[in-house]
Amino acid sequence: MQKYRMYIDGKEVDSSSGRWFDSFNPYTGEPWAQVAEGSADDVDRAVRVAHRAFSEGSWPELTASQRGLLLHKLGDLLARDAKKLAELEVRDNGKLIAEMQGQLNYIPNWYYYFGGLADKIQGATLPLDKKGYFNFTRHEPLGVVAAITPWNSPLLILSMKLAPALAAGNTVVIKPSEFTSASTLEFVKLFEEAGFPPGVVNVVTGFGKDVGTPLVTHPLVKKVAFTGSDSTGRQINELAAKSFKRVTLELGGKSPNIVFADAKLDDAVNGAVAGIFAATGQTCIAGSRLLLQDSIYDSFMDKLLSMAKTARMGDPMSLQTQVGPVTTRPQYDKVLSYIDIAKKEGAKLVLGGGAATRPECGKGWFVEPTVFTEVDNKMRIAQEEVFGPVLSVIRFKDEEEALAIANDVRFGLGSGVWTNDIGRAIRMSERIQAGTVWINTYRAVSYLSPFGGYKDSGLGHENGMDAVREYLQVKSVWINTGAATANPFVMR
C-alpha cells in the first residue's frame, strides 16, 4: 500500500509515534494508502518550524513582489500537475474525474490572484486631526496560521486559505482531513520546486482531537482558518478565543434554491439538479431545500424527477459518471440515517431512498439520488445539514412566504433564486439571509468573489481582495514632526 508521510521543514517525515492510519477508496470501500498518524508532539514540531520560518531566514526577507512571484510559480506547477492530482483525489475522495479535472485546472487562479495581490497590500497616510505629527498604517502578517480542512474538495478549500495567508507573509501548518490527506501531501511537494524556503508550509496529518486541537491551542499559532462542520467550528472558536486567536470559520449550510413560476423552468431544473446531486450533494453550498411555487410545482417535479432518474452512477474515474460515491463510511451511514429520519417525519419519498445496489456501484459507498416532497420546513430533514444527495422539496405561495421559509433556518451560506422578474431578483437578494445569492444560476464560486456564511454558517470571508485582510494585522505609526517639547502631563 502507498504510504504518505507528513511534511515538516521541507522534508517528508514520519510521525513521532511511528503509527499509520488507512485511507480508503470510496468506490471500492477498501483501504488503498496509509497516512502518518500525527500527535501533539508533531504539531509542536511543525508549529515551531513554521514560527522560525516566519521570524528568521529568507522568508521574512523577501519583498512582497518576490512572495507574489513564488505564488505565481506555485500556480504554474499546480497547473502542470493538475491531471495527476485530480486522479489522486478521485481515488482517495471518490469525487468525479470530470469535476476534479475542472477544479484542478481552476485552482491555480488562487495563487495567481493572491500572488498578484501580495505587493498591493498597503497602508495609508492619515490626514491627522493633530498638528505636529505624521501618522501612517502598516498591514503586517500575523505569524503562524493553522489551516484545517474538510474532506470535500481538499485542495480547493486549502487554496482559499493558503494563497492569501502566504501572500500576506505568514507561514502555515496544514491539518487536512483524516479521510483525504493524500492530495495535500502530494501538493506540498511542489513548494520546494517553486522556491519557497523550507518551513513556510508544513503538514501534520491525523485526527481532530490528536492534531486539530493541539494546533488550535498552540501558543505560537496566531490564526485558525477552518472549513468543516458547524459543531467542530464551534469547538474551535471556543478554544481559539481562550488565547485570542483570530479565526475564519467556513461551516455548513441548508441552502434554499427557490423557483418562481416566472422562471425559465428548464434552466431551473438544471440548477436544482446541480445544486443537490453534483458532488453527490457533499458540498457546503448544496441547494438541499428546493422551494417551488405552487402553480409550477407539478410540472417542475415531473421534469426534475425525469432528469434525476437518469443520473449515471458508478466509477468516478469514468467521464460518463454523474453521481459518485459518498466519500467516507461514517458520512454514508449518516446520509442513510437522515433518509430514515425523513421517512419517519412523514416526508413523501418520490425518488431513491437508500443505498445504491446497482451493479456498477460495486461495494462502494453509493446512495441513490433521493427526493422527498411534502417536506415541512420545521422537519429535521429541512433544518439539518445532510451533506449527501438528498433533496427536500417545499411548496410556497408567494414571495413573502418563500422568504420566510428560506430564512427560517439557522444556517446562511448559499441561496438560489430563479425568476425572470428583475425587481423580484433584487428584492430577494436584499432580503435572503445568506452570504451568497445566485440569481438564475447555482454553485458558482470564484477566487475573486467573497465567500462566507451568515448566521451559523461561519465567520469571516474567503476569496476576493478582502480575504487577504483576514491574515493581516494593522499597526498605526506616529511620528512627531513638531519642534516644541510637549507637556508630559497631558495626553497628546
Ligand code: NAD
Ligand atoms: P469536520 O468538522 O468533521 O472536520 C473538518 C476538519 O476539522 C478535519 O480536518 C477534522 O479532522 C478537523 N477536526 C475535527 N475535530 C477537530 C477539533 N476538535 N479541533 C480541530 N480540528 C478538528 O468536517 P468534515 O466532515 O470533514 O466536512 C464536512 C463539513 O464541512 C460539512 O458540515 C460542510 O458543510 C462543511 N464545509 C463547509 C464549507 C464552507 O466553505 N462553508 C466547505 C466545505 C465543507
